[in-house]
Amino acid sequence: MIARDQSSQALSQILESRSRDRGNLISLLQETQAKLGYIPREAMQTIADFLGIPRVEVWGVATFYNQFRLTPLGKHHTVVCMGTACHLAGGNLILEALERELDIKAGETSADGNFSLERVACIGCCMLAPVALIGDRIYPRMTPFKAEEALIPYRQNSDGKNTAD
Amino acid sequence: MSFAAIQDRARSEWENLQGRTHMLVSAATCGRAAGSQDVIDALGKELARHSLDVPVIQVGCMELCYADPLVIIRKADSLSVAYANVTPEIVPRLVEGYIAGEDPCLELALGTYEEGEGETACIPELPRYEHELRLVLRRCGRIDPENIDHYIATGGYSVLEKALRMSSDDIIGELERSGLRGRGGAGFPTSKKWEQCRKAEGKPKYVICNADEGDPGAFMDRVVLESDPHQVIEGMTIAGYAIGAERGYVYVRAEYPLAIRRVRIALEQATELGLLGDDILGSGFGFNIEIAAGAGAFVSGESTALVAAMEGRRSEPRTRPPRLAEAGLWGKPTLLNNVKTFAYIPSIVEHGADWLASSGTEGSKGTAVFTLAGKVVSSGLAEVPMGTTLRRLIYDIGGGITGDRQFKAVQIGGPSGGCLPVSLLDSPIDYDSLREAGSMMGSGGMIVMDENNCMVDAARYFLDFSTRESCGKCTMCRLGTLQMLRILEDITSGRAKLKDMDRLLQLAEDVKDGSLCGLGRTAPNPVLTTLRYFKDEYEAHIRDKTCAARVCKDLIVYYILPDRCDRACEHCVLTCPTEAIKGGKGESKVIDQEKCTKCGTCLDVCPPEYDAVVKLSPVSSLPSPGKTERSGKR
Numbered sequence: 001m002i003a004r005d006q007s008s009q010a011l012s013q014i015l016e017s018r019s020r021d022r023g024n025l026i027s028l029l030q031e032t033q034a035k036l037g038y039i040p041r042e043a044m045q046t047i048a049d050f051l052g053i054p055r056v057e058v059w060g061v062a063t064f065y066n067q068f069r070l071t072p073l074g075k076h077h078t079v080v081c082m083g084t085a086c087h088l089a090g091g092n093l094i095l096e097a098l099e100r101e102l103d104i105k106a107g108e109t110s111a112d113g114n115f116s117l118e119r120v121a122c123i124g125c126c127m128l129a130p131v132a133l134i135g136d137r138i139y140p141r142m143t144p145f146k147a148e149e150a151l152i153p154y155r156q157n158s159d160g161k162n163t164a165d
Numbered sequence: 166m167s168f169a170a171i172q173d174r175a176r177s178e179w180e181n182l183q184g185r186t187h188m189l190v191s192a193a194t195c196g197r198a199a200g201s202q203d204v205i206d207a208l209g210k211e212l213a214r215h216s217l218d219v220p221v222i223q224v225g226c227m228e229l230c231y232a233d234p235l236v237i238i239r240k241a242d243s244l245s246v247a248y249a250n251v252t253p254e255i256v257p258r259l260v261e262g263y264i265a266g267e268d269p270c271l272e273l274a275l276g277t278y279e280e281g282e283g284e285t286a287c288i289p290e291l292p293r294y295e296h297e298l299r300l301v302l303r304r305c306g307r308i309d310p311e312n313i314d315h316y317i318a319t320g321g322y323s324v325l326e327k328a329l330r331m332s333s334d335d336i337i338g339e340l341e342r343s344g345l346r347g348r349g350g351a352g353f354p355t356s357k358k359w360e361q362c363r364k365a366e367g368k369p370k371y372v373i374c375n376a377d378e379g380d381p382g383a384f385m386d387r388v389v390l391e392s393d394p395h396q397v398i399e400g401m402t403i404a405g406y407a408i409g410a411e412r413g414y415v416y417v418r419a420e421y422p423l424a425i426r427r428v429r430i431a432l433e434q435a436t437e438l439g440l441l442g443d444d445i446l447g448s449g450f451g452f453n454i455e456i457a458a459g460a461g462a463f464v465s466g467e468s469t470a471l472v473a474a475m476e477g478r479r480s481e482p483r484t485r486p487p488r489l490a491e492a493g494l495w496g497k498p499t500l501l502n503n504v505k506t507f508a509y510i511p512s513i514v515e516h517g518a519d520w521l522a523s524s525g526t527e528g529s530k531g532t533a534v535f536t537l538a539g540k541v542v543s544s545g546l547a548e549v550p551m552g553t554t555l556r557r558l559i560y561d562i563g564g565g566i567t568g569d570r571q572f573k574a575v576q577i578g579g580p581s582g583g584c585l586p587v588s589l590l591d592s593p594i595d596y597d598s599l600r601e602a603g604s605m606m607g608s609g610g611m612i613v614m615d616e617n618n619c620m621v622d623a624a625r626y627f628l629d630f631s632t633r634e635s636c637g638k639c640t641m642c643r644l645g646t647l648q649m650l651r652i653l654e655d656i657t658s659g660r661a662k663l664k665d666m667d668r669l670l671q672l673a674e675d676v677k678d679g680s681l682c683g684l685g686r687t688a689p690n691p692v693l694t695t696l697r698y699f700k701d702e703y704e705a706h707i708r709d710k711t712c713a714a715r716v717c718k719d720l721i722v723y724y725i726l727p728d729r730c731d732r733a734c735e736h737c738v739l740t741c742p743t744e745a746i747k748g749g750k751g752e753s754k755v756i757d758q759e760k761c762t763k764c765g766t767c768l769d770v771c772p773p774e775y776d777a778v779v780k781l782s783p784v785s786s787l788p789s790p791g792k793t794e795r796s797g798k799r
Contacts, residue, residue, distance in 0.1 A: 023495075025477035026460050030419065064479040064636075065460035067419050083381035084576065084612045085538040087626050093765045100742055100764070121463070121630065122381035123420070125198040126538030126612075127230045127545070138198045143769040145740055 004042065010035045011043050015050050022051055025061055029068055038069040066121075074109045074116030076154040078102070078134050083122030085129040090143075094130050095119055097144035101151055114156050168326045168446055171438055172317055179318030182220065186264065189237040191306060192223035193391040194423050195384070199233035200252070207253035208236075211260040219264055225392020227306035230545035232275055238263050247288055249275035293547065293562040298524060300532050301508045302548045305392035310427050313434040316395040322440050324511040325399050329448040331514075333363060333407040340510075342518030344530035349375060349466070349503035350578065350607040351683065352529070352596040358500060361490035363408040365498035370410035372401050373494065373501040375471060376417040376424070379463035380579030381630065383610030385534045386504040388546055390417065390424040393508070394431040398454060400507030402441065403514060405452040408500055413454040416471055418461060428456055463580075463634035467682045468501045470636065481636045482682035505534060525551035529595035533606065537563045539613040540570065552593040555585065559613055570615040574699070578607025580627045580634075581687035583694030584620060603694040605687065619716035620699040621706050624692045625653040631688035641679030645672055646688050653692070656703060658719035659710040659783075666703055670696060715780040718763050722780070722787045725767070727753040729777035737767035737778065758787070 014031045018024055025047070032043050039062055048055040062068045080086075080095040099105055102115050109116040125131050128140035132147060139150050188208065192201050201223075208221050227235050232249035238259065239245045246269045248259060255273060262268040269277075276286035288294075299305075308315035316322070328336055341356035362370065374397060378386040390397065401413045417425050432454055435441045443451040457475050464470045465480040472494050474480040493499020509531065513521050521531045529551040535558060538544045542564030549558060555575060559565070566572050574584040577594075583604030592598055596606050614623065632646045652669050655661040673689035673696075680686050696703060705711045712720040725737070725746075730753045737754055738746045745760035746767060754777075756767070768778040781787055 023475075023477040026474065027458070027477075030458060030460060060479055061477070065462050067461040084579070084610070084626070085382055087381075088539055088612065088614060088618050088623070090765065096762075096764060097742075097766070100762075120420075121379070121634075122384075123198075124384040124387060125195055126382055126384070126536065127195070127233075128198060129538070131198075140198070144764050144766045145769045148740075148742075148766075 085126035089129040091130040175314035175317035187220040193226040201234035207256040226388040245278040343521040348505035362500040370498040372413035380608040383608035400510035540615040541613040551595040556590040576612040586698040619714035627691035642685030645676040657717040710783040
């Protein structure tokens with residue numbers, strides 16, 4: 001697979017300049033994710049071999065921290081803030097609306113790869129609650145209906161083009 | 166370059182800026198979220214169009230989060246004016262009016278910095294500033310955090326220069342007399358930590374700044390790093406000198422990219438000027454600081470768990486002793502303090518112990534930084550002397566409760582803290598009084614709740630958070646919190662019995678006793694405080710199946726008031742995702758409760774002039790169809 005070759009090449013580039021120090025594990029995983037968008041299983045094996053530790057140890061760390069993703073993100077990564085202020089302002093209704101509209105659960109990526117959905121603990125914009133993000137764009141003071149509307153420009157037609165194009 | 170020469174250069178740059186027209190734009194993460202980048206871009210374009218050479222300084226947080234994006238136009242010879250909630254659309258007016266011309270556009274202004282402008286508010290005289298005391302935040306929003314000269318010109322790094330000529334005994338002694346307690350939440354005396362670390366055997370020693378701010382609803386550490394990073398770096402370097410460490414780390418969550426960027430820039434600039442490095446200002450003392458980006462785990466805020474994360478392991482706490490001061494990072498003596506603790510250091514060394522000790526209360530000296538959010542008019546950041554009352558914070562600084570609603574509770578300290586009721590509004594806030602009330606200072610995140618917030622749901626929310634973030638090491642924390650969550654879910658869905666409240670209390674005590682670190686030991690606090698202060702709400706959920714705040718989904722129904730429904734309007738019918746609303750044109754709309762998923766869309770889209778959709782609780786209070794359907798005439 002071409003994609004797999006590319007990702008292993010990217011990973012070798014990362015490993016090239018690094019020491020085989022066990023303490024580097026988290027930063028290696030962070031760099032891998034920054035480059036590939038997620039941490040493929042093969043990458044965990046490569047990192048484990050590089051550091052000379054069992055793969056299960058890499059797995060244990062990769063699954064412990066919230067930052068690491070084991071599956072690729074969708075083209076439009078959608079994030080719902082579940083911080084305290086957002087929760088009190090109805091953040092759960094926003095998450096439910098997005099789950100319903102995208103037909104995926106938080107933590108999943110849509111079958112066509114167009115959307116992924118994630119809940120996060122707090123993005124620190126409490127005065128704009130409830131907040132959602134699509135890509136880099138922040139959507140403040142959401143309501144279930146506004147959430148539904150916000151998705152429209154990012155949706156794909158059957159030919160793979162955005163409806164807004 | 167000597168430090169005096171560095172200072173001279175910085176001061177002349179600063180004075181030059183103050184002497185000319187310039188603009189300040191709030192550009193911390195919160196300002197950016199509100200759209201300050203668009204405003205900065207628009208300002209750039211508009212200034213270019215007028216061929217004006219006016220510096221636009223991207224400052225950090227200006228504390229008035231509700232007013233973001235905030236723009237201040239400063240003129241040396243005229244009014245300085247602040248404009249709130251600026252959009253790119255009004256930028257041309259501001260530039261044309263007050264940069265190119267002499268019209269300060271007061272109709273658009275939040276206020277001025279000088280008195281006597283008629284109707285326009287004078288910002289320094291806003292009631293909040295009467296009660297605030299800014300020690301840690303004093304430069305935030307006033308200097309360019311990416312320009313070290315701004316920091317130096319306002320007194321920065323002069324304390325480091327002084328400290329390098331002091332003995333570590335003197336520095337730690339000064340700290341001890343000041344009574345400074347760690348700002349991470351637990352309130353351990355800072356000087357004790359430093360002393361232990363200095364005395365500890367072993368080399369090298371490390372200094373770690375804990376910026377793993379994981380509390381949902383707290384962002385003051387982020388604000389300090391984004392608005393005034395050098396203050397923290399200077400504090401860490403003084404700490405390094407006092408305990409004999411050569412290396413420091415700033416452990417920041419990866420979720421704070423802007424904070425990471427600004428700290429990185431600050432480190433580079435300080436190193437370039439010889440304020441960090443192998444021989445700081447020719448003193449022979451060497452200290453270097455690196456950034457460690459955390460991968461996101463609430464438990465990493467615990468000191469031993471943070472060290473585990475820095476060593477590349479799962480962030481699990483371990484038993485103490487040994488303390489970090491004896492065996493910390495890589496087994497070496499390590500000093501770990503919170504961002505704000507380090508931020509205090511330069512000022513304490515500069516002004517002496519009495520300066521800090523003169524504010525605050527007997528047991529808690531200095532100030533506390535709170536983030537105020539939730540149902541409060543002016544959300545934002547506030548720094549007040551320890552011992553300030555909740556009422557002063559929420560009403561005088563926060564401007565009171567939004568809408569015409571009633572204050573119900575304030576949650577302090579996030580998942581480790583508690584919900585305090587109206588009866589405690591007049592109690593002073595410091596480490597000890599909060600602990601007595603069943604809460605804790607924690608990070609200082611403060612969320613205000615009104616009558617539309619359900620306290621059982623709030624407790625459930627925090628416990629859900631703790632359950633997700635439990636590292637899993639201790640059984641009581643891993644499974645005990647989960648059982649507590651199940652009981653709370655039973656209560657919020659109307660399946661619980663009264664005796665479940667006793668089980669909840671018992672479990673809460675067990676989780677406290679059976680957990681190693683602060684996460685587990687404090688996770689029951691939101692439940693314990695709500696049980697203590699809002700027991701009637703629990704009972705109403707269990708006995709009457711009623712959620713008075715109409716939040717708990719299983720205990721509410723949505724209902725369309727026939728007399729208020731405009732029969733010609735079809736907003737709800739067309740937007741209901743499950744097609745649960747019936748009624749053609751000219752008919753009053755009715756919700757099919759079987760199909761309704763309680764998503765809230767109909768309430769959201771019903772035009773405010775009709776305001777016909779309501780939530781009712783308990784479910785049995787739903788009027789039976791037929792009786793009311795035709796009763797209403799508008």
